[in-house]
Amino acid sequence: MNQACDLKRCFLCAHSLPEWHDAISSHRKNLEFKKGEAIFKEGDEVKGIYFVYSGAVKVHKKWGSDKELIIRFTTNGSILGHRGLTNDKIYSVSATAIEPTTVCYVDLDFFKWSLKVNHTLSYSLMTFFAEELGEAEQKMHDLALMPVKECLREALMKLEKQFGCDEEGYINLRLPRQDLAQFTGTTYETVFRTLNEMRDEGSVGLEKKRIKLLGVQV
Numbered sequence: 001m002n003q004a005c006d007l008k009r010c011f012l013c014a015h016s017l018p019e020w021h022d023a024i025s026s027h028r029k030n031l032e033f034k035k036g037e038a039i040f041k042e043g044d045e046v047k048g049i050y051f052v053y054s055g056a057v058k059v060h061k062k063w064g065s066d067k068e069l070i071i072r073f074t075t076n077g078s079i080l081g082h083r084g085l086t087n088d089k090i091y092s093v094s095a096t097a098i099e100p101t102t103v104c105y106v107d108l109d110f111f112k113w114s115l116k117v118n119h120t121l122s123y124s125l126m127t128f129f130a131e132e133l134g135e136a137e138q139k140m141h142d143l144a145l146m147p148v149k150e151c152l153r154e155a156l157m158k159l160e161k162q163f164g165c166d167e168e169g170y171i172n173l174r175l176p177r178q179d180l181a182q183f184t185g186t187t188y189e190t191v192f193r194t195l196n197e198m199r200d201e202g203s204v205g206l207e208k209k210r211i212k213l214l215g216v217q218v
Helices: 018-027 108-117 119-145 148-163 177-184 188-201
Strands: 029-033 038-040 048-054 057-063 067-074 094-097 101-107 204-207 210-213
Touching: 018 101, 018 108, 029 038, 048 108, 057 177, 067 119, 067 148, 067 177, 101 108, 108 119, 119 148, 148 177, 148 188, 148 210, 177 188, 188 204
Parallel strands: none
Antiparallel strands: 029 101, 038 094, 048 101, 057 067, 057 094, 204 210
């Protein structure tokens, strides 16, 4: 059974005409994914577009023969699968649930139809592509030039801004060290060592997979 859309946060609903919401409701499906389950995989044929209803997802891409780079994390309202809107009709990245996640799914033809009908949606998608490209370029710059500690703190600040904090000040996203390594383009061992150094310096607090930023700068 389909859950009600979050009209304010869902990328599709928020940027579509109110008159179009009934069409969205009749074409969308709710899909549920367990923690660690793939929503789609790099190289899969594009059949539709996804919007995160609840939960959290990592978007990642193969990096070399045996490594992966996490491009971004997404949460409620975010769009997934838009990188497949090319002539090749394949997903250029993978998306995996990092906690129990529910997504809204619409098939590709309906999404393209929605873009033609809703000019604000088309413009917002174009703007989102431009912002995402800018963030990707900045990330490549940071990975190449920033010291690991600064890069790691920058990544944690982005996650804190995106997911917020719990009552104890910890970021509302419990990440394995391996995922954090893939997000910062380094190794598990480097992340483990650097986080411990930052804890000893007083710039982060650690409790298992929980991390919080403290006032001391690195």
